[in-house]
Each structure stands twice: as C-alpha cells, then as structure tokens.
Amino acid sequence: MPALDLNDASTLHDFRDRMDAFRCAATANPIRKGQSFTLKFSCNDAHDVDDRHRTIAPSLQTLVSTSTTWYLNRSLQSGIGENAQVWVASHEPQANEANTPNSIVLKIMQESFTTFPHVDWEDYDIRSYVVQEDRVSNAVTAYRRLSDFQGSVLPYFFGHHVETAPWGERLDILAFEYISGPSMEAVVYHNEEPRYARWIAPETYTKLAKSAIEALLIVHARRILHNDIELRNIFIDTEKCQLVIIDWEMCSVDQTDHDEWVISEERKLVDVLHGVGSSVARAMVLWANSRIPQLDCYVSD
Structure with a gap:
C-alpha cells in the first residue's frame, strides 16, 4: 500500500477508505475480554534499582521475559475515538477482574479507532496528524531514553510487539506494569x-x-x-x-x-x-x- 502523504489528496482518500473498512470490520469483531495474545517481552535492567523504584515480582519478571499467552480480563479504555484499547491482562485464562502481582497492562494501538485525517480538515490539522507507526516509534524511544525513570515516575515498560488483526489491520501492542494506585x-x-x-x-x-x-x-x-x-x-x-x-x-x-x-x-x-x-x-x-x-x-x- 502507498505511504500516507498528508499533502496528497489521493493517498489521503485511500488511507481514509482503508481505515473506514478496518473500523467496520473491527466494530463487527471487537477486541474483547478473554481474547489472548502470545508475547515475549523483557524487564528493564538498565539501571540500579533504588528506593524510588517499585519491585517487580520475580514471577512476573519470568512471565514477561518468556513467550507467554496473555488473556485480556478487564478493559480500562476501549472504543472508537481512543488512541488505544487498554486492557489489564493475566497469564491465567480464567482470571477474574481482580488484579494480581502478575497482571500487566496491554495497550493495543489500533489506528482505525483513532480520529484519522480527512481531506476537509484544515491544513494545520492535517500536518499535525502523526501516523500510528511514528507515534509508537516516538513512545518506544522515549521509554528507552527514560529507562532510569521506569518503575519510579514512569511505569515499567516491557516492550513492543506487532500483531495483525483478523481483519488485516496492524496492531501495535505495548506492555506495561499495572499501577494499582488511584489517578x-x-x-x-x-x-x-x-x-x-x-x-x-x-x-x-x-x-x-x-x-x-x-x-x-x-x-x-x-x-x-x-x-x-x-x-x-x-x-x-x-x-x-x-x-x-x-x-x-x-x-x-x-x-x-x-x-x-x-x-x-x-x-x-x-x-x-x-x-x-x-x-x-x-x-x-x-x-x-x-x-x-x-x-x-x-x-x-
């Protein structure tokens, strides 16, 4: 498929048509509770843990560092118009919605559910749009550059994985520790x-x-x-x-x-x-x- 050129009306039309088709398919078959993803990530060991850093349970360190099937058990954010579908996930298929020391957060970025650009947008708004692949790249770069803050004033970031949805759309999955405290x-x-x-x-x-x-x-x-x-x-x-x-x-x-x-x-x-x-x-x-x-x-x- 051609790269999205925000200055080219034809590729912008093609992009929107593709996103509309993905959105229809995703709405008919949404990401749901109980759905699973088999993923392998890693724990951040780029810094010496001090009294500012939260401790990751050894069992969770093992789970995120090996190929593990994660089951979605509670939605934190979902639906059209969101930057990502966010779920609490567990390695236990029958886990209830209570969080455990081995719970993680999976942020499933699905571009068709975002507010994507339209040819009728103002030029400034079109130029300001950042495609999902670039947003993910920026986020991963930021988490790596801030690795010494992971586990303190940033959540631990376990990694990035790319999946393809049944309807053919790219899903960028980012994994994080679950922060149990209030917002x-x-x-x-x-x-x-x-x-x-x-x-x-x-x-x-x-x-x-x-x-x-x-x-x-x-x-x-x-x-x-x-x-x-x-x-x-x-x-x-x-x-x-x-x-x-x-x-x-x-x-x-x-x-x-x-x-x-x-x-x-x-x-x-x-x-x-x-x-x-x-x-x-x-x-x-x-x-x-x-x-x-x-x-x-x-x-x-």
Whole structure:
C-alpha cells in the first residue's frame, strides 16, 4: 500500500477508505475480554534499582521475559475515538477482574479507532496528524531514553510487539506494569472521600507534586515532550508516595521547536496539580515558580 502523504489528496482518500473498512470490520469483531495474545517481552535492567523504584515480582519478571499467552480480563479504555484499547491482562485464562502481582497492562494501538485525517480538515490539522507507526516509534524511544525513570515516575515498560488483526489491520501492542494506585483525576474530583483525602494532606501532596515536576524537568532536558499532561494520565504510586506519569504515546522526541514548548508543558503540569484547590496546592505553585525560571504560574488566593 502507498505511504500516507498528508499533502496528497489521493493517498489521503485511500488511507481514509482503508481505515473506514478496518473500523467496520473491527466494530463487527471487537477486541474483547478473554481474547489472548502470545508475547515475549523483557524487564528493564538498565539501571540500579533504588528506593524510588517499585519491585517487580520475580514471577512476573519470568512471565514477561518468556513467550507467554496473555488473556485480556478487564478493559480500562476501549472504543472508537481512543488512541488505544487498554486492557489489564493475566497469564491465567480464567482470571477474574481482580488484579494480581502478575497482571500487566496491554495497550493495543489500533489506528482505525483513532480520529484519522480527512481531506476537509484544515491544513494545520492535517500536518499535525502523526501516523500510528511514528507515534509508537516516538513512545518506544522515549521509554528507552527514560529507562532510569521506569518503575519510579514512569511505569515499567516491557516492550513492543506487532500483531495483525483478523481483519488485516496492524496492531501495535505495548506492555506495561499495572499501577494499582488511584489517578489524580479521582483524587481531584473525589477528595472528600477518605480513600482519596489522605493524598492531599500537606506533606504528602507536596512530596507527590514535587516528584512529578522534578521528573518532567529532566524529561525536558532529554528533549522529550509528553504532549498529553492531564489528570487522567497521572497516577499515585502508593508504595513509594510519588506520582507516575503514563501515556507517552503522544510524545515528541527531539522536536525542532522543543525549547519553545517546554515552559508551556511545565505550566500545564503545575496547573493540573493545582486542581486540588487547597492551600497545599497554592504552596506547591509558589515552590514551582521559585524552582522553574520564567514559569510564572498563577497563584490562587
């Protein structure tokens, strides 16, 4: 099939026709609970594990490092319009939806379910579209470049595998550790609940926020932009009391105008973390403004 040329209306039409056909086929035969994939990945051993890093159960290390059949047992994200279908998976075919030390997350990237380009789009929107293969390549590069952060403020990344769906579409499967802690989205919108309120105690929240901000500064120094900093993409590592930034599949690596976007993404993270709306959030913003030159984030009263 011809490569997608975003400036060529004919290849854009062909691409859209192909994606429409794949979407119809995928809708008729969707990825579902109980479906299995036999995959071989690897554990990251590129750094010395310290007190910031979560421990991977030896049994899980063995499973991801050998050819293992993984069964999808709980959907975290699915449906048309999503960047990927995200599932908790287990090596046990009859596993229930409860997570075990041997659970992993499989992110199944399926381009036909994304919002793909149309000839009626504005030129800027068409030029901004990144095909799935490039998004995956950027994400894998970012995880490797940030290997020393895997297992601390990033999830452990076990690898990338390519499968072909029954309807002929390429599926890029990325495998990660399962983060059992709550998302910051849950904490911000439900912090009156005891199970979430504990995370906005001043000392605890300050530690959480600083872990994410300091990590993003180093990420930017390594010429990576996350590009999707949202509450839903930040989870709490309850064991180490630090934030974990997930979903790097929209990231940019070595972008030519990288430096122009750095400060806006740092402001975005601080604004997102400010969402808890308490005095501790105000103190966090004051600290961030002093830590990052030219940040100048608004401090609420």
